[in-house]
Amino acid sequence: MRTLLLLTLTASLGVAAAQTAPTKGGVAALPTPDGAYLRWYLPGDVLPARGFALRLSGPGGTRTVSVSSPQPYTAALGLPRPEYDSLIATYKTPPRSASERTQRAFFGLSVVARPAYARALGIMITLKDLRPGQYTVTVTALGSTETKVGQATFATAPLMPVPQPGPPRAKAAPAAVQLSWSVPAAASSGLVVAYNIYRAAGNGPFVLLRPAPFFPSSQPGGDVFKDADLQAKTTYRYRVASVDLFGRESARTVPITVTTEAVTVLPAPEDLRATVRERAVTLRWTPPKDSRITRQVVVRGTDPSRPLTAVATLKPGEATYTDTTGRVGEPYVYAIIAGTAGGEVGTRSNLVSARPVNTRPPAAPSGVTIKAGESALTLSWKANREEDIRGYQIYRSESEQPGAPALLVNTEPVVGTTFSDPLRAGLLNRYFYRVTALNTSQAESARSATVSSKLVDKTPPPAPALLPFTVSAEGVKLSWMQADIPDLAGFRVLRATGNAAPVELGRLNAATRTYLDATAEVGVTYAYSVRSVDGAGNVSAPSTPVAIHRASTGVPAAPQGVQVKALGARAGNRVTWKAAPGLAVVVYRLDAAGRPALQASDLITAGSFTDTAGTPQSQYQLRSVDERGQLSSLTNPMPVDQP
Template structure:
């Protein structure tokens, strides 16, 4: 209660700030209403003292006494209680006393608190002799009130109070409720009521808080003590215990002035008042499997009030989140739930949460477990296809299945080589749970899939209890798309102009089918295929050649898919023989006017290419050729020759062989006439 008095004190001081101190000098506080005026004073009266009140209407008007006898408060304890009426209990609590005698003493001894009580309750002001109600005041007129204090003999004490004002009723605004919140049945209302300056005193000192009775619509007051306005703040709060719960409540806040008059009421504020205190978890829960098989849960129903029902949460793995399995709340008085959505091969874990009307749930309680057996295999997959992707070099698998059974866990894909002497056992392709109907096999080995190899795939479905369906299989031959390596070590050797011997190294490829031999002359741009050879043959003799030509050879390898390798590194050979042509015969040389004329017999040879004429100054000297290139004719004129020169003529074949030089000849001088 001391806290309440401190709040009242702060309110009063804030409202009267700027006026004379309440504790040091008494003041008048006048509240005009519709047809009467409340005139308060704060003068502390001694026992038996009272006051007379006068009013002057208009400027300069004469004062007229309003009371017949001096206004005094209760003079005895027995007079106090009837005057306080139904405020008696509130004042006992306010002053923290228990008897009328104690209240009588403190209201006179604690002057300041008594003055504040006067503004809260007009009954207290009358009891203390501090209030006069002018019921004949001229409204909307400037008046002056004068209070004359008198002693117990009705004689003036010499103390007077004056106040001039226009009698106009003030209309303070209505409060505006901002929010409501509850914790269980304890409700806190917050409303807005703006502060006022001392010169704008609106006389509002407290608030009444109401709830609407749903059946009658009657407003029932909720505060049994004063909810004081604190002029230091724009918002106010009040906490109370609601007599009802789990319903929609309507609240109203009304401002009250110092006369006890209700000024304005707020708009009705609706609030869903739902019980939201923490709920006791369910600890006694059991689960067992029925023959269907389903899981039956039972628990001891909660004895708490204000619960809406229960929710069931389930998980098949304690490391994973629990998921709610109930579509709607189980009734609050029930302790049974049948889970018909379980599948075989799994362990299920359950807990039950208590749910309040606000949707709040209890903490997680005890967990019950049930193991559901699995006796049936999931449906067999069908329509298995396998295709090798030549871009990614992976195998793309797909299949079909019927609607997956509830106990389905995974598809399992197995693979092995089929084109080897001992295929061996299958290897699992997918290491993890596979629920999709397609899969990409990366090969599982560093080398990936071997081109030309055959692989068998099988697929089956498995339940959580590791019961497997029948298998579906397919065999896939990996296409050969990579050409073989080119042969190495190609070597072409001329066999004395009769033939060329050609050989090369083997190509390492399990899919090799043949070698191809290509040849071209040095002056040709493109190779021409000579022949194809089986992979067991890596040697040929090429005899369809002409001496004197340069030939270039290259080899390719081709696999069974028709992929041909690049050309090998080519080898070049000059095809020639080493047998010179026959010596030139019957060489004749004669000096002519234009020079030395030489003639000789034609050399007959298949590989004949031409002649070279040599000259020397002495028969045993060094012979130098006289021309560039080869001569095709059997006649030659040495324009610079003379009778002192010696000559030889040699035949040249296509292999570059020159005939033996034969005997040198010296020109004879012939008469040109």
């Protein structure tokens, strides 16, 4: 409360002092013989982009003084560089939330208590070398717009000392001291914002108590400072000094001496026991007997190493309490502490542990859905409305039949409303799932409605393996074997010629293991392969290709379309023909009737032959030869076509 009241004061400064009574405003002025100390608030708790402008009017006219905000580091009066950087960063941008505004307000206390902070921010300066007389100063913040901060009037004069607080009063307590004092008279204390408190043990030296300074409230009669954690039955001395807005300290008060009282320990409640009930914990104990005790406090927490929180205050003689406010399933520790009307407390009782339970099972989860992936099935469901849900259990079965065994697939209760069950890719089983809810008391719900699914099958089957082939007059016959897969759907037979891409010849069912290619041409070499296809449409890699050449199985056909033309000038004759693919041709010449034919050429795969020994009277016969050396019949003798 003291802090917030002071922040209200310092946010607007609320003071503008001359040598007499201060007046309200946004600027404070403390006269000096040749000028004044000036200080003002920071509008919006953010540094203005262009600093401040001070319009000073008085003897000698009116002039404007520019003040940078922030001031350079060299003007920070000894602040460590990291501390200076942190201060400037804090006020660089305006607070964006309520929490930031609260933090900025508390940080403002440091600005009030430490003039070096104010100088670094550019909201405190010293005017010097002014002529004697009265002056008026107006401060304006220069941001995107100009904002008037405030105005103060002062007259140059000797520097006034900081007014001293009234003599302190001390009240001894067990191992503690409570100090109070009166604030300086209002006419002279307008710039006093805090106090420094000094303490000495016995006849030892006085030491400033930290944190300093101590910020009072604006309540009448001053404030109360409690110095706790002292030694019992020990003498201490205290002095108090005022601190003004410019960081100056007053003379210290006359020391006051006080001796702390002895600490008398209150007896603790004994034999604390806990009984767990449905959604509650009942405590029983033996209450202490001491006339100073005016109350007993039940304290509770979840960590015995940390402070416990009060949950109930009872009369001195009560010996039982039922706690119905705990969260079901949460493990708690309890203790009882006795106290007096003056605020003294005794040691706590023994600690007991208890966990309120809820044995009523939660509702079965609803809205269960399943989504299939390649290697996992993912379940989703709606969250239960009960507040004590620990998590969810997932059960998997391979059958929907009543009584079918179900496996709990999660190792710990699932927190959240989704679960992914990892499975080996390529499995073809259908799985059935049900979900239950588990509360923090281990009560489990009935199982949800069943959902089921298979994995998304994107795993291709293994490739077939081609077996030895046969070539017959009907064509090329392939056969293969296939690894056993449960969802085999069929096969695709492929054939390629040369470097061309394979062409699909046919699609066969899963039971077929042979294929006859009756379209294979004689004399052509083909590369055959087979692919398997599963029920999901996944196609295997092709089997290892097998090269097959279909040779002729009978007597080759004789060449067709034989023609012979004389080349003239005794250059011979040119013979042309058409032969079946894959067959070579031999040319024979007849030079006279009745004489045997002479072989005029070797095996020719082209469709023509030039016989340089031929004459216009020559005749020719041709014969085809296949790769096995079989000969066709001779063509009829063909004479030379005379020009």
